[in-house]
Amino acid sequence: MRAHRRIRLLLYDFTRGGLGTPEHDEVQRHLAGCASCRRELDGLRQILSHLPATPPDPAADRPPDFWRELLDAVERQLPPPPIHAPRFLQFVAFIDDITGPVRRPSLALGAVALLVISGVVSWQLLRHEPPPPVARTTVAPSTAPPAVTSRSADTRVQDYLRKSRILLVGIANMPTRKDEPLDLKPEREASRALVREARYLRQQDIDPRSERLMKDMEKVLITLSNIREQTAFPELAIIRGGIERENLLFKIRITETLYDRITDAGQHEQP
């Protein structure tokens, strides 16, 4: 019985010439001595004679417009392509773009206006409030990364502020192009590094203003660290909203100004 069942499963390929020599011979031998399977084969041949002998090609009679319209319709259904992001290092070039030769007057004008307003406001604040003391801390060798153990905490805070400013300015001004993929890997890596650095610095004895700023920055940086590239459009908008809501660029600039003053004062005190 098992032999009949096995042979009947091979009959289709037998009729189509799709069996290898050993199986073909096996089927022929079986058919020679089995009337039941011969009847099965005859029946199969009859039904196959009614089915299309060659594969039909309904696609063949469709006009070229049909396929073009189909692809257009599909494309309209697709989610928007991710946008291309400049590499982290290109942020610096981007800043140079708007601070160097004026190739984009409106952008450069906006940046200048922002700097002027920041300067006026920070001057007003600093005139009435003495800058908070910035603690000069000793970096614990056991927790600091080996490569920077010799750097003081305030230098590292300044470095953190500079990198954060560059990163956030880049994100806030990131050009979006519909037809280019978005690659935020460098930005994600930079954000992770900044989050790690902030967590380390907040354990040190740094000034309260910087500590508050790092806390405000953390949520935005973590969101950026975990951004998913496939859904970058909405998440990028969230990050930009966070930068604007928390007024992070302004706070960074103010804190940087304080550190600049301290650095200048320190240099003047030196003999």
Add this chain to the structure above:
Amino acid sequence: MPAAEEQHLLQEAKEGSHDAYRRLVERHMRQAYNVAYGFVHDRDSARDIVQDALARAFVALPTFRGDAEFGTWLHRIVMNLSLNHIRSTTAKAKREVPVTGATEPGHDHEPERHSTEVQAHIERALHELPTLQRAVVTLRHIEGMSTKQVSAILHCSEGTVKTHLSRGLTKLRSKLAFLQEDAL
């Protein structure tokens, strides 16, 4: 399309390039249409199924690991959507199969009309097959795919494909017995 070129387009499409995806599916959409048509026997429905399948495939591309060929993967999506379409319209489809004049097949002396009627009977018989048997008969016999390709699309063994093909053809033979008698 060379495998390397297809891989390149696939990678770009995975990264979200519409243009790469368009070029990629241009090579597969005709067979995808034929597969869909083989199931639903309706041009508009086949077009809708292919359009839906291509849109879904793009969204699902990040999950495509390349275990099978892209074409096989796409045909599987087309087949699933076709079967869903058939399930949702089975009763209607049965009613709509053109059986006019089918009561007396063979008594019509116009060869062209007779051929159309025979085709209608075959389509109806195919529609009445259980889902898997219909899928195997359509892909294996009508579309001319190999047992291995069909097993990849249906995610089953080659033995299972052969079993469903054998059973499906036996049922077709039973349903279309009158055609055989007529032919004799």
